[in-house]
Amino acid sequence: MSFNIALSGINASQKDLDTTANNISNVKTTGFKQSRAEFADVYATSIFNAGNTKVGDGVLTSSVAQQFSQGTLEFTENALDMAIGGNGFFATTDDIGSRDMTYTRSGAFKLNDGKFIVDNQGNYLQGYQVNAQSGSPSSTSLATTQPIRVPDVAGAPQSTQNIFTSFNVDARLSPIPVTGGGPPPTSNFDPSSPATYSSSTSANVYDSLGESHVLTTYYVKRAPNTWDVYATFDGKEIDMGTAANANGGAVSANNTIGRRIIFNPDGTPAVTPPDVTFAPATININGNDYAGNPYLPNGAETPQTVQFNFQDETGTTPPTQFASDFEVTTLEQDGTTVGRLTNVDIDKSGLIAATYSNGDVRYLGQVALVRFANEQGLTQIGGTKWRESLDSGEALAGEANTGTFGSIEASALENSNVNLTKELVDLITAQRNFQANSRSLEVNNTINQTILQIR
Known part of the structure; x- marks a missing residue:
């Protein structure tokens, strides 16, 4: 029996050595959780044995228990790297349509050839x-999760339909009088001659194909508190509406219709309440300019109508005429071109937002977190992954940074929770235990030899 006791001690020491060596070998494995060999004594007796004289029968390994303490965080340059600060696991599947979940703390993710977020395997x-606009999740059930895809192109282009602008024109400037006759009077406005206008500004607008064009507006002071507004499209003069709604504005030297705006003595728009700003101008992008050149030679849809609004998008900021320099306070438009992916952001709740070159921001999904009643009951399958088991309990899904779920740190990885100094000390201890049990086996062998040599 003493041989078996010593042998069980050797086996236990070997298991302890193996466990410690495995911890040390994974000291740099992202998301790795150290293990601890746990032992129990072996004791067997019956009702007819004297319990106070019974010796134990050795030791056995009761469990190799993983320790799910938090590892340190290491920050990286990869926006898709993620670390969980607190409780929870990432959920992964080996196929797009699979529901066979595996769970991991290793957040070293990247994009595959299909633009899906995947791990190294x-x-x-x-x-x-x-x-996609608000980022609010439709469900937080594990059964409704799906792989997260990061498209590198954002939708189809949208032609510009509205421009919103508010500005201040300088009341101190001298008027540029109309030089021609009428009606309507013909001005000497020429976009190529800065002397014929007081100020100008430009905005990018988009056609139905997503191509960018430059719409430039020119402001010409005609008299105190009176201004004419002209426009060009890609350098070609274009009408600011029709002669009927030009509000008395002059036409350019090339018979392009301008739009007249008039201010009150206090610098506010001279309009009839409840209006607070000038009526919008309608720019109809169709056909050719005065020289016979097409406005949209690229085959985009025509006519394209752009409403030029003399206010910001909320309708609270109209143009002004104060004794200060020309200044554009708002200049926005509602068209978009095809957007190319420029940035990916992940917040602490796991919400993923993609930014595109056309200014579009889209929410792509929210990283699912999963926790278990008994983490040590999970079945380890390698690759720093685990599977649900009867001992672990069912997977409970939730949102990061809520309740008992940890937060997600983007551009960071969770290091192994192995304490190398402690493992080296444990390695020495396990070696000493192995040597002691080997010595016990050797002593038992010597005793048996002595007994066998008795004559």
């Missing part, structure tokens, strides 16, 4: 579906 990161 090609497993798909699972996330909740969200509203």
Whole structure:
């Protein structure tokens, strides 16, 4: 029996050595959780044995328990790297349509050739579906998660339909009088001659194909408190509406219709309440300019109508005429071109937002987090992954940074929670235990030899 006791001690020491060596070898493995060999004594007796004289039967390994303490965070330059600060696991599947979940703390993610977020083994990161504009999730159930895709192109182009602008024109400038006859009077306005206008500004607008064009507006002071507004499209003069709604404005030397705006003595728009600003001008992009050159030679949809609004988008800031320099305070338009991916942001709740070159921001999904009643009951499968088991309990899904779920740190990875100094001390201890049990086995062998040599 003493041989078996010593042998069980050797086996236990070997298990302890193996566990410690495995911890040390994974000291730089992202998301790795150290293990601890746990032992129990072996004791067997019956009702007819004297319990106070019974010796134990050795030791056995009761469990190799993983320790799910938090590892330190290491910050990186990869926007898709993620670390969980607190409780929770990432959920992954090995196929787009699979529901066979594996769970990990390793957040070293990247994009595959299909633009899906995957780990180093090609497993798909699972996330909740969200509203593309607001980012609010439609469900936080694990059954409704799906792989998260980051498209590098944002939607189809949208032609510009509205321009919103508010500005201040300088009341101190001298008027540029109309030189021609009428009606309507013909001015000497010429976009190529700065002497014929007082100020100008430009905005990019988009056609139905997403091509960018430059719409420039020119402001010409005609008399105190009176201004004419002209426009060019890609350098070609274009009408600011029709002669009927020009509000008395002059036409240019090339018979392009301008728009007249008049201010009150206090610098506010001279309009009839409840109006607070000038009526919008309608720019109809169609056909050719005065020289016979087409406005849209690229085959884009025509006519394209752009409403030029003399106010900001909220309708609270109209143009002004004060004794200060010309200044544009608002200049916005509602068209978009095809957007190319420029940036990906992930917040602490796991919400993923993609920014595109056309200014579009879209929410792509929210990273799903999963927790278990008994983390140590998870089945380890390698690759710093685990599977649900009877001992772990069912997977409970939720949103990061809420309740008992940890927060997500973007551009960071969770290091192994192995304490190398402690493991080296444990390694020495396990070696000493192995040597002691080996010595016990050697002593037992010597005793048996002595007994066998008795004559």
